[in-house]
Each structure stands twice: as C-alpha cells, then as structure tokens.
Amino acid sequence: MNRHSYNAIVKEWDAARSTLFSHETAFLDRLLINLQPPAKILDLGCGTGRPIAEFLLRRGFRVTGVDQAEELLSLARQRYPEGRWLQSSMESFESDEDYDGAVIWDSLFHLPREHHENVLRKVVGSLRPGAKLMLTVGGSDHPAFTDTMYGHTFFYDSFTPEQTVLILQNLGASIESADFINPPTTGRDKGRYGIVASVA
Numbered sequence: 152m153n154r155h156s157y158n159a160i161v162k163e164w165d166a167a168r169s170t171l172f173s174h175e176t177a178f179l180d181r182l183l184i185n186l187q188p189p190a191k192i193l194d195l196g197c198g199t200g201r202p203i204a205e206f207l208l209r210r211g212f213r214v215t216g217v218d219q220a221e222e223l224l225s226l227a228r229q230r231y232p233e234g235r236w237l238q239s240s241m242e243s244f245e246s247d248e249d250y251d252g253a254v255i256w257d258s259l260f261h262l263p264r265e266h267h268e269n270v271l272r273k274v275v276g277s278l279r280p281g282a283k284l285m286l287t288v289g290g291s292d293h294p295a296f297t298d299t300m301y302g303h304t305f306f307y308d309s310f311t312p313e314q315t316v317l318i319l320q321n322l323g324a325s326i327e328s329a330d331f332i333n334p335p336t337t338g339r340d341k342g343r344y345g346i347v348a349s350v351a
C-alpha cells in the first residue's frame with residue numbers, strides 16, 4: 152500500500168464505513184466493561200472516526216484518534232470536533248498521555264509485521280492498570296500480500312492469531328476474549344481475528 156491509498160478512496164470508504172457491525176458492538180461492549188465516561192480512549196488507525204470513535208464520543212468518552220490519512224482525519228475533525236485527531240503513522244506515533252482503553256481496529260494489518268510488536272508495546276505501555284485494548288489481526292498464517300479496493304492497491308500483513316496473542320502476553324497483557332470475526336477461506340479471504348486484552 153502506498154501511504155496515500157486511503158486518501159485516494161476517501162469518498163468510497165466514507166460511504167461504505169458508516170455503521171457498526173454487530174460483532175463490533177460486542178467487542179466495544181467488552182472494551183467498555185467497568186469504564187465510565189469521560190474515560191480516555193486511544194483509537195489507532197481511526198479512519199474517519201466513523202463508526203467507532205463516533206460511538207465512543209456519543210457516550211461521553213474522550214477519544215484521541217490517530218491516522219496517517221489526512222483526508223479521513225479531515226472528515227473526523229469536521230464531524231466530531233470534540234475528538235482529538237492526530238495525523239501520524241502508527242509506527243512513529245508516541246503517546247503523550249495515558250489511556251483508559253485502546254482500539255486498533257482493522258488497521259494493524261496494513262503495517263509490515265516487523266512493526267506490530269512495537270506498536271502493541273507502545274499501546275500497552277500507554278494504558279492505565281486495568282485498561283483494555285481491542286484489536287483485529289489477520290486470521291491465518293499467510294505471507295504479506297496486496298489486494299485492491301476501489302481500484303487502489305492496499306498492503307496487508309499479520310502474525311497469526313496465536314502469535315499475536317503470545318506477543319500481547321509477553322508484553323504483560325492478559326487475553327480477556329479472542330475469536331474469529333471471519334475465519335480464513337481457501338480463496339481471497341485470509342480471515343480476521345478479534346482480541347480484547349487487558350493490562351494489569
């Protein structure tokens with residue numbers, strides 16, 4: 152993926168990504184157990200802020216959204232001025248705050264896997280004791296690949312679910328729940344796996 156791919160599909164992406172899927176609501180419910188507004192949540196790879204940051208902001212949570220695609224962030228800034236929107240790559244993002252929860256939803260798998268542990272280390276390190284993180288990773292053992300979306304090329308790479316779970320555990324996080332969102336097929340779909348982890 153070149154770094155501007157999401158900018159190039161902002162209209163199509165924004166139209167397609169407007170409401171939460173039921174599995175996402177279930178993950179958000181797990182993230183928010185025991186968390187009261189105005190707790191602070193980091194959303195890494197937040198896109199337009201819709202629908203995840205929107206869901207959180209409407210419930211009174213404070214959200215810091217980080218994304219490298221300025222066109223997507225621009226929509227987030229217009230629609231949700233109460234959010235804090237930072238343009239940065241996930242690889243270079245350094246948090247200046249602690250958070251009560253974090254979301255890395257459908258974004259980590261756009262980075263080469265050599266960056267995944269560092270990103271997870273930074274996020275786990277920015278979470279307060281007891282805070283939870285919800286994330287997705289790829290659902291199978293597959294080398295990095297590219298695919299097209301709305302005529303543009305996107306890069307994907309992921310450790311297996313088991314390897315990601317191990318990385319999180321080695322960083323001191325405990326797995327609260329983890330499951331396939333969609334299992335891999337023998338065809339185009341390499342699968343997607345969702346994890347909720349907590350820090351001690």
Ligand SMILES: C[S@@+](CC[C@H](N)C(=O)[O-])C[C@H]1O[C@@H](n2cnc3c(N)ncnc32)[C@H](O)[C@@H]1O
Pocket residue numbers: 157168195196197198199201202203217218219220223239240241242255256257258261262
């Ligand atoms: C599939 S979208 C998901 C957006 C949002 N999390 C959601 O659930 O709708 C992937 C997002 O990750 C962002 N992204 C991809 N690679 C990134 C990187 N290296 N650093 C920061 N953001 C990145 C893209 O710009 C895009 O907004």
